[in-house]
Amino acid sequence: MDKKVYELINDQINKELYSAYLYLSFADYYEEEGLDGYANWYMIQAQEERDHALIFRNYLHENGERVKLLAIDMPDKEFSNFLEPLEAGLEHEKYVTSLINDIYSAAMEAKDYRAMKFLDWFIEEQMEEEDTADDMITKMKLFGGDARSLYELDQQYAARVYSVPSPLANA
């Protein structure tokens, strides 16, 4: 595998694990604030991010490359209202999209068509992640000021259940 493509993919394992850590910190915030539905939503999001890390890990193994696990940064955000984690979430997903695009660019430059095909799933996934994060912000802005509506929103997020992402389910 091209050295740059390898390094970016190996690094992405770390970035996805950081995402899991970040969303766990969001779940902690909402749990402390009594919004258990939002806490549930982010706990499941953390599981998905862990899964994304495993998908990249498996890809390196399947291609005979060594995985180098790196130290995970500490999530350090403090929140003062229910909207802030949601906005931080969208900002973070946009950043992750830029990382996936960077790996894709490196793969394209190296004519690594296998890696490009592998990354297609993540390109679509990022579109969904950003769309969902944006929707959560819109709903909080619309309904978050009213206790009854916020309760109902929280109930909706409490209903989210974990499902294994397809690349991992098919691995």
Ligand code: FEO
């Ligand atoms: Fe692994 Fe939320 O992107």
